[in-house]
Amino acid sequence: MDIFEAIRTRRSTRRFSDRAVEQEKLDKIFDAIRQAPSWANMQCWRIVAVKDEGTKQKISEYSFVEKIFAPMGYKANPSQKGLAEAPVVLVMCADPAGSGQVRGQDYYLADIGIAAQNLMLAAQGQGLGTVFVGLYDEDEIKKLLGIPDNVRVVGLFPLGYPRDDKKKDGPPRKAVDEIVFNEKWG
């Protein structure tokens, strides 16, 4: 698949079939993550790949904990079921000290964002689906997976074959002239 087609056709996948993900496809995704650019090439990303049914079920439970998220105004996490049913969940982590921090900007988040897009496009290019899940109880996920205190969990990525392969348009995007300024802001 051409890179522009992968970018254009990628959509968040939130429901998955029970078809297993082939190891070669998973390996290609891991390699795509490795190839991402990062602050001073420090490659702060670490990934915990979870296939165990009980562990995925727990991750799913922690993706919406009412007493934490309802007061913040969230009613649900639309990926909660998908985290339990996807054959693999990739838990993307980083040690913030393993990347740059300047002007108060933590570049580990940029590093992980780029690696995450490589992950998502590598999935799309191989007929797989995934979604960046940013809402979860980080403390519980860290306890569950034995992730050290200094490491942040930046995203969860349920991964598998989409349950419904109908092509859907994603939510609308801003027009180019709303997001690009010529020469000066505004």
Ligand SMILES: Cc1cc2nc3c(=O)[nH]c(=O)nc-3n(C[C@H](O)[C@H](O)[C@H](O)COP(=O)(O)O)c2cc1C
């Ligand atoms: C940083 C980040 C966090 C996100 N967190 C969640 C989430 O917790 N649950 C979910 O269902 N989708 C989540 N999404 C997916 C977005 O809702 C989705 O990408 C957006 O609506 C655009 O839709 P599309 O990916 O189908 O193009 C997240 C996306 C990003 C980039």
